[in-house]
Amino acid sequence: MATIKDVARAAGVSTATVSRVLNNHGSVTTEARDRVNEAVRTLGYHPNSAARTLRSHEVSTLGLVIGDVLNPFFAELARAVEDEAREHGYYVIIGNADENPQCQDEYLDILLDRRVAGLLMCPTAEVSPRVGEAVRNGHSLVFLDRTIPELDIPTVRSENAQAVHELVRHLCSVGHHRIAIISGPDSLVTGQERLAAFREALRDNGCELPAEYLRIGDFQVESGVQAMRSLMELPAPPTAVFAADNLMALGALRSIRDQGLRISTDVGIASFDDLPWFELVDPPITAVQQRTEEIGRVAVRELIASLHGEQARSWKFPCRFVPRQSCGERHP
Incomplete structure (x- = not known):
């Protein structure tokens, strides 16, 4: 691909003159302008508009x-x-x-x-x-x-609350009463809001959140792995788990696999944040989808x-x- 130096060499002018011609600067002779334009056509030179913008003061x-x-x-x-x-x-x-x-x-x-x-x-x-x-x-x-x-x-x-309420209502409607949550950090508003909505939704459906069914993660995969493992080792493990973001949900899925458990049959799993490949998992993963x-x-x-x-x-x-x-x- 031709460069501005190639154009200048072919036209017998400086690169500064080529730049002036390309930017329609007035201080260029007609002869030099014609030589530059001819070299541009012959070499098939195309200015890098992005680079020109970045060099200007308009970026x-x-x-x-x-x-x-x-x-x-x-x-x-x-x-x-x-x-x-x-x-x-x-x-x-x-x-x-x-x-x-x-x-x-x-x-x-x-x-x-x-x-x-x-x-x-x-x-x-x-x-x-x-x-x-x-x-x-x-x-x-x-x-x-x-x-x-x-x-x-x-x-x-x-807005976190409404969809979380719908999720909990769905879990209860299909027979889940021991429902746990892998929550995000309580120092983040998103973690606070999703946990508060989950608690309230459980109460609205006649359930509570026992302390042993709450795990605080950090929105990272490994915290989902550890939380899911500890939940399933309880004497009365939950029948469904809500992971409050997609990376913790991924960790929970990994833990389910590592423990030899089956999604839905042994434990239900739902995620806040949907992912395209959630539809491809067998069975597909229930999720809350953000815009x-x-x-x-x-x-x-x-x-x-x-x-x-x-x-x-x-x-x-x-x-x-x-x-x-x-x-x-x-x-x-």
Whole structure:
């Protein structure tokens, strides 16, 4: 593929002259312009528009810090953010905090040093002072998926309670009465809300959550493995388990397999967060489905509104309960 240097060599001019011609700069003689255009046609040269934009002062970038790039939810969220941002003429620089507040702060410093126009964040469980500093210093910021109550930051996320109530009602309707939960960190609003909704839904259906049926995970696979193993080793193990995110659900599925148990027959399993391959498991996995793409796109639009001097708004999107066969039918 021809480069700008190849064009300059063929036309007998400098690369600066070629750049001026390509950018319709007036300070080029007609003869030089004709030679450059002829060389461009002969060599089939195509300017790299992205590189030209990045070299100009017109480029605008947004920073995105996500919780865990290995989590399919965050991967889909990042893709939605990038797609929406590009439609508005922005590039996105992505940092993976790996659920670590120190990594989160390092990415914040890097992104702010690069003078990104605005920031999108999925804050970690441990709140760091650096986030508050960014807000106080006047940086445009929108939270995704998670919120920090003590910071008045516009947040775009899911409404957790309704779909969790539907899930519990479904479990009870097919005969489950010993229902456990692998909850997320109680330091995260998402963990708190899903656990609170689960408790309330159990009470609404005439059940309670015994202490031995509660396991606190960290939204990582291994915590799902350990929690599921300990639950199934109880003298009266649960007949169904709700994992409060997809990675912990994956860990629970791995533990079920390692213990030689069968999904639905020996223990039902349900997940908060749906995954495409959940439909391919035998039996398919019951799940709560978030509107992930919409969350990412709306967050970008709210951040851009803030950059244009408007007041960014918070949004909550209802989730969809997707019943499948992983919880089976049981009798009291």
